Amino acid sequence: xPFIPHTEEDIQAxxxxxxxxxxxxxxxxxxxxxxxxxxxxxxxxxxEMAAGRLMQERAEQxxxxxxxxxxxAYEHHIPAAVWxxxxxxxxxxxxxxxxxxxxxxxxxxxYEFQTMMASLTGMDISNTSLYDGASGLAEAVLMxxxxxxxxxxVLVPAAVHPIWRQVADALVKxxxxxxxxxxYRTGGGDTVAEALKRFEGEDFAALVIQQPNFFGVLxxxxxxxxxxxxxGMLVIGAVNPISLGMLKAPGQWGSKGADIAVGEGQPLGAxxxxxxxYFGFLCCKQALVRQMPGRIVGRTVDMDGKPGFCxxxxxxxxxxxxxxxxxxxxxxxxxxxxxxxxxxxxxxxxGLERVAAACHANTRMLVEQACLIAGVERAxxxxxxxxVVITFDIPVxxxxxxxxxxxxxxxxxxxxxxxxxxxxxxVCATETKTPEDIRKxxxxxxxxxxxxxxxxxxxxxxxxATSKW
Amino acid sequence: MLIFELSRPGRKNLxxxxxxxxxxxDIPAHLRRGDKPLLPEVSxxxxxxxxxxxxQKNFSIDTHFYPxxxxxxxxxxxxxxxxxxxxxFLARHPLAPEATGQGVxxxxxxxxxxxxDVTGMAGVSLTPMAGAQGEFAGVAMIRAYxxxxxxxxxxxxxxxxAAHGTNPASAVMCGYTVRxxxxxxxxxxxxxxxxxxVGPQTAGLMLTNPSTLGVFEKNIREIQQIVHRAGGLSYYxxxxxxxxxxxxxPGDMGFDVIHVNLHKTFSTPHGGxxxxxxxxxxxxxxxxxxxxxxxxFESGRYRLVTEKDLPQSIGRLSGxxxxxxxxxxxxxxxRILGAEGMRRVADFATLNANYLMAELGEAGFDIAFPERRxxxxxxxxxxxxxxxxGVSAMDVAKRLLDKGFxxxxxxxxxxxxxxxxxxxxETESKQTLDAFVAALKEILDEAHASPxxxxxxxxxxxxxxxxxxxxxxxLDLVWKKA
Numbered sequence: 014x015p016f017i018p019h020t021e022e023d024i025q026a027x028x029x030x031x032x033x034x035x036x037x038x039x040x041x042x043x044x045x046x047x048x049x050x051x052x053x054x055x056x057x058x059x060x061e062m063a064a065g066r067l068m069q070e071r072a073e074q075x076x077x078x079x080x081x082x083x084x085x086a087y088e089h090h091i092p093a094a095v096w097x098x099x100x101x102x103x104x105x106x107x108x109x110x111x112x113x114x115x116x117x118x119x120x121x122x123x124y125e126f127q128t129m130m131a132s133l134t135g136m137d138i139s140n141t142s143l144y145d146g147a148s149g150l151a152e153a154v155l156m157x158x159x160x161x162x163x164x165x166x167v168l169v170p171a172a173v174h175p176i177w178r179q180v181a182d183a184l185v186k187x188x189x190x191x192x193x194x195x196x197y198r199t200g201g202g203d204t205v206a207e208a209l210k211r212f213e214g215e216d217f218a219a220l221v222i223q224q225p226n227f228f229g230v231l232x233x234x235x236x237x238x239x240x241x242x243x244x245g246m247l248v249i250g251a252v253n254p255i256s257l258g259m260l261k262a263p264g265q266w267g268s269k270g271a272d273i274a275v276g277e278g279q280p281l282g283a284x285x286x287x288x289x290x291y292f293g294f295l296c297c298k299q300a301l302v303r304q305m306p307g308r309i310v311g312r313t314v315d316m317d318g319k320p321g322f323c324x325x326x327x328x329x330x331x332x333x334x335x336x337x338x339x340x341x342x343x344x345x346x347x348x349x350x351x352x353x354x355x356x357x358x359x360x361x362x363x364g365l366e367r368v369a370a371a372c373h374a375n376t377r378m379l380v381e382q383a384c385l386i387a388g389v390e391r392a393x394x395x396x397x398x399x400x401v402v403i404t405f406d407i408p409v410x411x412x413x414x415x416x417x418x419x420x421x422x423x424x425x426x427x428x429x430x431x432x433x434x435x436x437x438x439x440v441c442a443t444e445t446k447t448p449e450d451i452r453k454x455x456x457x458x459x460x461x462x463x464x465x466x467x468x469x470x471x472x473x474x475x476x477x478a479t480s481k482w
Numbered sequence: 483m484l485i486f487e488l489s490r491p492g493r494k495n496l497x498x499x500x501x502x503x504x505x506x507x508d509i510p511a512h513l514r515r516g517d518k519p520l521l522p523e524v525s526x527x528x529x530x531x532x533x534x535x536x537x538q539k540n541f542s543i544d545t546h547f548y549p550x551x552x553x554x555x556x557x558x559x560x561x562x563x564x565x566x567x568x569x570x571f572l573a574r575h576p577l578a579p580e581a582t583g584q585g586v587x588x589x590x591x592x593x594x595x596x597x598x599d600v601t602g603m604a605g606v607s608l609t610p611m612a613g614a615q616g617e618f619a620g621v622a623m624i625r626a627y628x629x630x631x632x633x634x635x636x637x638x639x640x641x642x643x644a645a646h647g648t649n650p651a652s653a654v655m656c657g658y659t660v661r662x663x664x665x666x667x668x669x670x671x672x673x674x675x676x677x678x679x680v681g682p683q684t685a686g687l688m689l690t691n692p693s694t695l696g697v698f699e700k701n702i703r704e705i706q707q708i709v710h711r712a713g714g715l716s717y718y719x720x721x722x723x724x725x726x727x728x729x730x731x732p733g734d735m736g737f738d739v740i741h742v743n744l745h746k747t748f749s750t751p752h753g754g755x756x757x758x759x760x761x762x763x764x765x766x767x768x769x770x771x772x773x774x775x776x777x778x779f780e781s782g783r784y785r786l787v788t789e790k791d792l793p794q795s796i797g798r799l800s801g802x803x804x805x806x807x808x809x810x811x812x813x814x815x816x817r818i819l820g821a822e823g824m825r826r827v828a829d830f831a832t833l834n835a836n837y838l839m840a841e842l843g844e845a846g847f848d849i850a851f852p853e854r855r856x857x858x859x860x861x862x863x864x865x866x867x868x869x870x871x872g873v874s875a876m877d878v879a880k881r882l883l884d885k886g887f888x889x890x891x892x893x894x895x896x897x898x899x900x901x902x903x904x905x906x907x908e909t910e911s912k913q914t915l916d917a918f919v920a921a922l923k924e925i926l927d928e929a930h931a932s933p934x935x936x937x938x939x940x941x942x943x944x945x946x947x948x949x950x951x952x953x954x955x956x957l958d959l960v961w962k963k964a
Contacts, residue, residue, distance in 0.1 A: 014826055014830075015823050016559065016749075016819075016908070017826055017909065018910070018911040019830060019833075019912065023911070027912060030840045031833075031837055033836070036829045039829075041855065042700060042854065044702070044703070047702070047735055049602070049730055049731045051821065052599050054596055055600065055820060056816075057821070058817070058818065058820025058821075059820070060818065061559075061561040064561065064565065064814050064817045065564070065565055068565035070585070071585030071588055071589060072568040072585055073585070074585035075570050075571070078578065078582060080575050082578060085577075086577070088573070088575070098537070103542045103544065104537050105542070105544070105563070105751045105753060106542040106752065107543075107754040108550055108555060112541070112880075112889050114880065114940050115889075116539075116541065118538065119536075119754040121484070121536055121539070122533065122754075124484075125484060125485050125486070125961070128960040131960045132519045133521075135517070135519075137960070139960070142756075144611040144612060145611065145801050147800060174801075183796060183799060184655070184799065187656040188655065188657050231513050234513070259506065259509070260514060260515055261516070265515075265517070277801065284807070285572065285574060285575050286572050286574065287574045287802070287807075288800070288806045289800065289801075289803065289804055290757035290805035290808055302959075312953070312958040313950065313958070316938065316946045321944075321945035326957075328954075330647075331646075331650075332647040334647070336651060336660040338651040338654075340651065341614045341617065341648050341651035341652040342614055343648050344756035344757070347753045347755030349753075349756075349757060351754060358521075358529040359495055359529050360495070360521070361495050361523050361524065362519065362521040362522075364495060364498050364499040365519070365521060367501070370506060396508055396510060413579075417579060417581075422579075
């Protein structure tokens with residue numbers, strides 16, 4: 014019996030102790046009419062070898078591609094030690110650390126996680142993680158609304174990740190909270206003062222600022238944060254943790270700093286894995302600590318005065334407060350936070366800065382070279398971090414299909430999300446891409462674009478371009 | 483020792499760093515970081531040793547029996563972990579074309595189908611990332627259903643007082659007010675109170691069955707009919723599905739929506755507090771409202787169903803496709819069990835719980851509902867012990883740690899004073915259960931002979947009992963350089 018240790022002798026002894034004739038008798042309180050006779054769609058049992066073979070075949074069917082898609086989930090090198098440690102049974106199979114004395118490993122690690130995330134975002138405190146970045150944005154919005162007390166609307170620029178906006182809306186709308194869009198600047202891709210003016214004097218709980226924004230464009234975060242604060246709004250900074258090795262932390266935005274920082278933690282040690290598990294991080298200023306959802310670890314002392322760690326401020330949480338809790342969230346993504354902590358410890362300060370710089374340099378190289386191809390242009394002229402929108406004079410879907418045939422995933426087609434941008438592609442080259450990878454991408458792109466563009470059949474890379482690779 | 487205290491300025495771990503780059507002169511200075519974040523500067527070995535040592539301060543299923551009631555801490559098969567970590571699965575970008583993900587989508591689709599079967603529901607969405615998010619999805623669908631019928635008067639969600647705290651909290655997240663329904667003396671929902679509570683304001687009822695009291699609701703059909711007759715929908719919290727897996731299908735009981743905790747019933751890891759996974763199953767009438775994406779199989783191809791196909795969907799709950807890697811683990815587990823294996827889960831989880839209950843009753847512990855069968859879990863109450871010796875349920879729980887057992891769930895459900903909620907799961911052997919009974923008996927003796935020993939437990943853990951009042955009053959949530 015898979016995963017069941019009982020011998021026949023055990024079973025008989027146990028039934029005798031219970032005073033039941035058979036296991037069937039143990040279900041005698043369940044009305045007979047409700048007892049299901051059989052399962053029809055559950056597939057036949059396999060042993061581990063056969064299940065492993067099946068999964069291996071399915072994995073191989075999906076293959077490996079040279080990936081230039083980012084758009085909220087990024088391919089990064091994950092040190093081998095990260096998952097060898099996170100995969101240790103003591104972390105992998107532990108429960109939530111409610112029994113603090115038997116969970117000091119997880120608790121100390123999460124305290125270290127909180128310290129790293131708070132410092133990375135420039136905020137005072139961090140919780141121990143949320144489900145993912147998108148749902149994290151919803152929790153940040155709810156926090157801001159609770160803190161603000163009167164307003165039930167939050168400004169969310171159209172340049173914030175469109176899926177994040179959908180998720181946040183799905184999670185907050187039933188509480189009568191509205192996310193009000195702020196258009197991005199045509200031709201700029203950023204969120205600017207003119208677009209915000211129309212909201213001046215109105216009652217909003219917060220302004221969300223994503224840095225870099227969904228287009229990869231760097232927002233003028235100081236101006237935006239100061240504007241929001243001047244309007245009595247809180248500032249929610251949505252950030253990529255890798256970018257914080259290079260870009261100003263939300264805590265330093267404008268004269269007062271963001272009030273809440275939230276983000277997708279996936280770039281810190283979580284494999285892409287078709288979308289999860291990832292984790293969301295949520296950090297805030299000290300004043301908002303009691304509005305924070307999710308678990309928080311604190312350092313304290315034991316009966317002998319020895320330092321130790323335990324979950325704290327649990328009076329905010331559903332298992333104590335029930336209907337009055339700050340959120341219904343019960344879990345954090347503990348294992349992913351474990352991986353992230355080990356990942357950050359292995360990278361260290363220098364490592365994180367180098368990863369950020371390499372992502373930026375690779376994307377810069379890719380986009381500068383791509384724009385030398387006739388028919389390829391940057392959509393927005395602004396500084397970027399590691400993602401850029403480029404446009405074509407042919408449909409993006411055609412370009413992507415042709416690249417895919419060469420084993421390349423060329424980026425995200427923005428046409429369904431932002432049709433007004435025309436044939437726009439969001440492309441990203443992280444530190445995992447070598448100059449040869451980028452060359453392969455560009456050579457194929459050049460070939461595809463020149464072949465398909467009408468009237469530019471003879472287009473080729475401009476002279477001198479290849480020498481830079 | 484914290485990792486930050488091991489850190490030395492200038493110590494680098496360049497095996498994990500890409501080559502240094504010239505300064506990014508295209509990013510203006512005012513957008514760049516001026517300060518240095520507090521990250522450790524340690525060698526790779528320092529980090530590996532530090533976190534390996536930390537891991538050794540944890541209890542876990544791999545190291546200890548973990549009889550946490552309502553948490554289903556069963557063995558997490560290593561094979562499922564290995565298979566979900568195959569390099570191609572890990573490398574696949576969530577926004578990659580569906581054509582490049584037919585293998586992973588096949589696994590997800592088949593998991594959906596198997597969950598439909600075991601829950602007896604008409605459709606399943608795998609996207610909720612935890613039980614509580616599954617609850618949110620379920621309640622949001624109930625709300626969307628009433629809204630679609632312009633039935634705006636239904637503002638109240640009924641929740642039994644024995645429910646997990648996430649139930650009322652999830653209802654509030656969906657904009658409902660919560661009305662508690664009391665439990666009767668036998669541990670069932672109080673039918674009279676339920677009848678009195680339902681009305682045109684009732685949006686639905688959230689019911690956990692078997693309940694957190696460890697018993698199967700005898701009047702389950704009647705409860706469900708009372709709610710339906712009042713125009714409400716019924717929500718089945720599948721937290722305790724392990725007790726009835728393959729034996730009872732909530733859909734057969736007439737429920738409209740259920741969530742399943744894969745990290746319980748389908749043996750995916752708890753990971754020190756997550757990631758979980760809380761797929762939702764629905765009856766026919768809620769199919770249009772399922773959260774997206776859902777996996778469809780059409781003309782020999784798998785694809786993700788989006789808002790175009792399901793315009794009434796409650797929407798997206800995660801950035802991409804829920805906790806896909808966890809779903810793959812659950813799929814692998816389900817394949818290794820097969821249909822017979824699933825029924826055996828319920829059989830042996832129930833056998834173990836009833837055996838442990840019988841043995842502890844024999845040993846002199848007070849069983850909270852001695853006239854009832856245990857489902858996969860049961861409650862003992864230490865009220866008498868506390869009155870006699872001053873030793874509380876928490877003290878006993880802490881002393882169990884010294885004996886090499888993780889504590890059961892303490893003080894939940896709140897209805898039973900000084901309670902321990904005990905769930906052994908099917909993966910524990912009779913020998914382990916016997917050793918656990920022996921440990922509890924020893925503690926019972928200690929409580930009478932030397933109560934201070936128990937009251938000051940644990941004595942053998944890395945720390946003794948922690949001052950959680952100080953932790954909350956003098957918040958120390960991040961480390962700062964002295």
